Structures are given as C-alpha cells and as structure tokens.
Amino acid sequence: MHGKNQKVSGRIGLFWTMIAGVLALSSAALAQPNPNSPTTQWVPILYGNNIAGDSSSDQQNGGAELDVVGNQSEPSFYLQYSSGYLGFGLRLGADKNPAGFGGCAFVGLDVNMNGVLDLFVGVNNQGNHDQIGIWQPGPGANTSPTTTSVGTLFQTYAETSLTYDFTPITPALDPTASNFDLNGDGNTDRFLTFYVPLTDVTAALVARNIAFTASSLTDLMAITATQPNNLNGDINDVSGGIGSSSSWTQLGALSQAYAPVSIISVPEPSAATFFGLAMIVTVCHLLGSTRRY
Numbered sequence: 001m002h003g004k005n006q007k008v009s010g011r012i013g014l015f016w017t018m019i020a021g022v023l024a025l026s027s028a029a030l031a032q033p034n035p036n037s038p039t040t041q042w043v044p045i046l047y048g049n050n051i052a053g054d055s056s057s058d059q060q061n062g063g064a065e066l067d068v069v070g071n072q073s074e075p076s077f078y079l080q081y082s083s084g085y086l087g088f089g090l091r092l093g094a095d096k097n098p099a100g101f102g103g104c105a106f107v108g109l110d111v112n113m114n115g116v117l118d119l120f121v122g123v124n125n126q127g128n129h130d131q132i133g134i135w136q137p138g139p140g141a142n143t144s145p146t147t148t149s150v151g152t153l154f155q156t157y158a159e160t161s162l163t164y165d166f167t168p169i170t171p172a173l174d175p176t177a178s179n180f181d182l183n184g185d186g187n188t189d190r191f192l193t194f195y196v197p198l199t200d201v202t203a204a205l206v207a208r209n210i211a212f213t214a215s216s217l218t219d220l221m222a223i224t225a226t227q228p229n230n231l232n233g234d235i236n237d238v239s240g241g242i243g244s245s246s247s248w249t250q251l252g253a254l255s256q257a258y259a260p261v262s263i264i265s266v267p268e269p270s271a272a273t274f275f276g277l278a279m280i281v282t283v284c285h286l287l288g289s290t291r292r293y
Contacts, residue, residue: 033082035165035193039174042078042089043263045220046256047237052077056093056183059224059234060242064094066103066224066233069182069189074174077222077236078193081214081260085195088121090222090236091169094187101125101166101192104228106135106150108142108248109201110219111210113257115249117142117221118210120150121196123164126227132157132164132194134204135228145235146245150228154204157196165193198260217257221248 034041045052053070070076070091078089088107096102106122120135133156138149157163167173168188169180180188198214205212212218224233235241238251248254 032162033080033085033087033195035087035161035163035195036167036173037080038172039075039078039089039176039191042080042087043258044075045077045079045258047252047254048256051075052237052255054234054236055239057185058240060240061232062103062224062226062234063096064183064185064187065092065096065101065190066105066226067093067183068222068224068234068236069093070236071182074177074179074182077220077255079220079258079263081198081263082195084198086121086198086201086260087193087195088222089191089193090224091182092190092192092224093183094185095166095168095190101190103233104225105192106223106225106231108137108148108221108223109205110221110248110254111205111212111216113217113219115143115247115254117148117248118208119201119204121194121201123159123192123194124228125159130159132159132196134196134200136204136208144245144247145231145241145243145251148231148248150231154207155196155200159194163195165191167191214260217259219254219257221253221255 051072052075053072054068054076056069057067059067068076068090076091080087090105102125104124104126106120108117109119110116111118117137122133124131124133134154136151136154138151140149141147169177169191173191182189202212222236223231225231226233232242235253238253241251244251
C-alpha cells in the first residue's frame with residue numbers, strides 16, 4: 001500500500017509540474033508582441049462612428065508605398081496594446097523597389113484631446129535610418145498640416161522581428177479581407193506594424209509636463225512622409241489634405257479617444273500551449289488509471 005501511495009503521489013507531483021510548465025509556456029507566448037499577428041488581434045481605429053479608411057491614390061508624394069488605403073470593411077489604421085507595448089498598424093498600397101518600406105510613417109498623439117499633437121511615434125526608414133522612434137513635436141502650433149512638424153528625436157529602437165513588420169496582405173494576415181489591392185495598382189497592399197514601449201511614451205510626455213498612463217485617453221492621427229522633416233505623404237482618413245491650413249479637427253484627421261488598457265489584445269494560443277494541454281490530458285489519464293489498482 002505504501003508503494004502504491006508513493007506512485008500516486010509521484011504522478012500527482014508530475015501533474016502539477018506540467019501545469020506549471022504550461023502556465024510558463026502560455027506566459028512566454030504572451031510576453032512579447034507579435035508585429036506579424038493577424039488583424040483580428042488588432043483594434044481597428046474609429047473616426048467618429050466609422051472604421052478608419054482612406055481614399056486610394058491621394059498621397060502627395062512617395063508613390064503607392066506611402067498611400068494609406070482602406071475602407072469600412074478593410075480598415076487602414078489599427079492599434080494594439082500588448083505586454084506594455086503600444087503597437088500601430090497601417091495598410092499601405094504597395095512595396096516599391098527596392099523591397100522593404102523606404103519612407104516614414106508617424107502616429108500623432110493628442111493626449112489632451114484639444115486638437116494639438118503632443119507626441120509622435122513612428123518609423124523612419126528614409127535613407128539609412130531604418131528605425132522606430134519617439135519624437136517630440138516641432139516648434140509650431142501642431143494643430144494643422146501647415147503648422148505641424150516632427151521635432152526632436154526622444155528615443156530610437158531597432159527594427160526587429162519583435163518590434164516591426166512590413167508584409168503583404170494575405171488571407172492569413174487579414175482574414176476579413178476580400179480585396180488585397182485596394183488602390184488597384186497591380187501591387188498587393190502591405191501591412192506596416194511597429195511597437196514602442198508605453199513607459200517611454202510616458203517619459204517623453206512627462207518631459208513636456210503632460211501626464212500619461214495606460215489609462216489615459218488620447219486621440220490619434222496617422223500620416224506618411226518621404227522624410228521626417230516634411231509631412232508630405234498621406235493623412236489617414238482624409239482625402240488629400242497635405243498642405244492644408246484647416247485644423248486636424250476640421251479635416252477629421254483625429255480619431256476617437258483610446259486608452260491602452262481598454263484595447264488589450266490576447267494572442268491566439270501558441271503551439272507550445274496546445275502541446276502542454278495535451279500533456280495535461282495524458283497525465284490526467286494516468287492518474288485516473290491508478291484507481292484500478
């Protein structure tokens with residue numbers, strides 16, 4: 001009897017060890033954001049009550065690679081908050097030669113929701129930069145295309161498989177898509193995604209005496225450009241608008257307000273998690289077999 005109890009105790013110990021292992025694997029699966037995750041794990045940005053879209057071929061410069069494209073069923077602008085990282089996604093019209101995103105894309109944050117852009121996060125792949133960054137706004141009013149500029153660089157990050165992606169739109173990447181070439185230029189649209197740490201966004205805003213936490217609401221705008229010092233590409237959800245003196249609010253370029261904690265996206269279970277669950281089922285079967293002794 002004593003030997004039987006030891007056998008059962010050992011199996012129970014193995015069971016809880018496997019439980020701990022599966023939890024660890026699941027935690028690891030959630031520990032890093034995934035810039036290549038499908039759009040179903042991102043939140044489409046709303047402008048008013050409408051999903052973010054954008055007219056095709058309305059960019060001023062940069063060709064189709066800087067053309068933000070989208071409609072009510074296939075959004076142009078996405079947001080994600082994962083494990084302390086803010087992620088942004090833009091659907092663009094093409095990948096021009098040479099391969100890879102070669103321009104700039106910025107998301108402006110209006111933290112005070114007063115029509116003034118307080119910070120920029122984005123990608124600068126112009127020339128030899130290839131970097132994700134956080135920028136302070138320029139010295140102007142930053143209330144319209146003609147008064148807004150990207151200013152001092154606050155922080156930069158390498159573009160890695162954990163922080164950046166520029167990949168073709170496919171059924172796997174966008175399960176809801178029915179058209180993979182919204183601007184009709186013969187090139188498959190691309191999904192540009194990047195992440196920045198929320199703590200650094202907070203620090204950059206604190207440097208400007210603006211409080212910001214994961215619970216803070218902020219309006220968003222998105223724009224592409226050929227270079228950081230000239231916002232001359234395409235404004236999301238605005239037809240044209242580059243060089244306009246109308247305010248961002250008047251143009252309808254500012255989104256609904258979002259708070260990071262309200263948009264947490266839970267990744268799909270990893271293969272490791274499924275394998276771990278299978279192990280649990282196996283051990284449960286073994287434990288059940290002890291009743292026959």
